Amino acid sequence: MxxxxxxxxxxxxxxxxxxxxxxxxxxxxxxxxxxxxxxxxxxxxxxxxxxxxxxxxxxxxxxxxxxxxxxxxxxxxxxxxxxxxxxxxxxxxxxxxxxxxxxxxxxxxxxxxxxxxxxxxxxxxxxxxxxxxxxxxxxxxxxxxxxxxxxxxxxxxxxxxxxxxxxxxxxxxxxNLKPGPPTYPTEDFTTQPERFFAAEIIREKVLQNTSDELPYTTAVSVDRFEDDEEKNLIKIWATIVVERESQKPIVIGKRGDMVKRIGTEARLELEAILGAKVYLDLHVGVHESWREDERFLGDLERPLE
Ligand SMILES: Nc1nc2c(ncn2[C@@H]2O[C@H](COP(=O)(O)OP(=O)(O)OP(=O)(O)O)[C@@H](O)[C@H]2O)c(=O)[nH]1
Ligand SMILES: [Mg+2]
Known part of the structure; x- marks a missing residue:
């Protein structure tokens, strides 16, 4: 056969x-x-x-x-x-x-x-x-x-x-697909760089922990990403960006408990998925109308290009 x-x-x-x-x-x-x-x-x-x-x-x-x-x-x-x-x-x-x-x-x-x-x-x-x-x-x-x-x-x-x-x-x-050689290396399961994935996981935790308009008006930018392969440690500095000053306290929470929770959940999941120890430094920043800012939007997507 x-x-x-x-x-x-x-x-x-x-x-x-x-x-x-x-x-x-x-x-x-x-x-x-x-x-x-x-x-x-x-x-x-x-x-x-x-x-x-x-x-x-x-x-x-x-x-x-x-x-x-x-x-x-x-x-x-x-x-x-x-x-x-x-x-x-x-x-x-x-x-x-x-x-x-x-x-x-x-x-x-x-x-x-x-x-x-x-x-x-x-x-x-x-x-x-x-x-x-x-x-x-x-x-x-x-x-x-x-x-x-x-x-x-x-x-x-x-x-x-x-x-x-x-x-x-x-x-x-x-x-329903035709016979043919693989397009991507067969050991890969995504083309997404870890840096982009880290931003996404942080954003997921924001989405899961907040409601109303906040999910639509939040972006996450990774400001610095260091992968120390020898120590199996990934260090991430990221900013949760909201549109208005009034949204900041919602993400930060009482005495910072919300941003702390978002950070912990993101870190634990990243550690499990990336198989490395993760250090995560999270900030909350305001960028009015970031959803209209082509340059900022381009920067968010850059690691995917
Ligand atoms: N009960 C049930 N819930 C599901 C199922 N599949 C997805 N969900 C839920 O539906 C919601 C949306 O799932 P997503 O996978 O984020 O949907 P999506 O189509 O990617 O959404 P966008 O990225 O916003 O376009 C989540 O709360 C999921 O848990 C399912 O088969 N059954
Ligand atoms: Mg989706």
Whole structure:
């Protein structure tokens, strides 16, 4: 019997904010590569996660949730989504199946129609996520609805958080990619530098510990990053940037307890993931309208270029 040739390709994970794209990426890789929170617009960049298996290599592109951009930050976010469309062999639309279909979903379907017209050789999957929250009888009408769009090659219900259906999805991805050599070194699981990942983990802890407008108006910049390989020690100096002076005390907390908690949670997670001791020095700073400051936005993304 002929040995199957390893497959290789790019799968873009796209969809509305909060649908579970990043959770699914981490689940498929079995590694945390992308940060997750219950706030929309958690992912702001294109994050590459690489799955290496005897079956082949898949480069997953995690992307920001599709929304109407109101700030330069958000225009850049939507640019990352369109860029990922262009690179994909398979576009996987992740849908929160526990939410009713609405205007935002219609907009996304339209985007996918355009994508299909531009790249007819690519494939489209729709992934009905969060089925753990769903009564079983709600699934069939949803599958029928998505199949009615005549846009999708596969319709896959799953739960990214429990993992139910994830192995089947990986099999479908490999089955729909062409044989070919891997694009990335097979020992890598992301292209994201540690410096960028550190900023993301700190931002995740801010998102998880704060509410209201703060998640949208917070950025994290790494001011200095030193990796002392001999001592297995990573030293990070970072600033949590907010938009207004009045937001500073929320991040700092009473007697600094909030920023301390954010720092501890980030440090422990970075130590576990990076496998090194981490020294983390956190500051809180104000940069009014940083979301409109192209130079600052460019600096935040620089380590990814
Ligand atoms: N119950 C349930 N919750 C899920 C599932 N998948 C993701 N979530 C939750 O949904 C929320 C959003 O998850 P993310 O992975 O950050 O979603 P995202 O699509 O990457 O969101 P953005 O980056 O903001 O576009 C988090 O609170 C997740 O824990 C699932 O299968 N079931
Ligand atoms: Mg995300």
């Amino acid at each position: 002929a040995v199957p040739q390893p497959r290789s390709g790019v799968v873009a994970l796209v969809g509305r904010p909060n649908a579970g794209k990043s959770t699914l990426l981490n689940r498929l890789l079995g590694h945390k590569v992308s940060i997750v929170s219950n706030k929309p617009q958690t992912t702001r960049n294109r994050i590459v996660g690489i799955l290496n298996e005897p079956r082949g290599q898949i480069a997953f592109l995690d992307t920001p949730g599709i929304h109407r951009p109101l700030h330069k930050l958000n225009v850049r976010m939507m640019h990352h989504v369109r860029e990922s469309f262009g690179e994909a062999d398979i576009v996987a639309l992740i849908v929160d199946a526990s939410e009713a279909f609405g205007k935002g979903d219609e907009y996304v379907i339209e985007m996918l129609r355009e994508q299909k017209a531009k790249q007819p050789e690519s494939k489209r999957f729709v992934i009905l996520n969060k089925i753990d929250l769903l009564k079983k009888n709600r699934l069939l009408p949803m599958i029928q609805q998505y199949s009615g769009f005549e846009l999708f090659d596969e319709i896959v219900p799953l739960s990214a958080s429990s993992g139910e259906g994830a192995d089947e999805l990986a099999t479908l991805f490999f089955g």
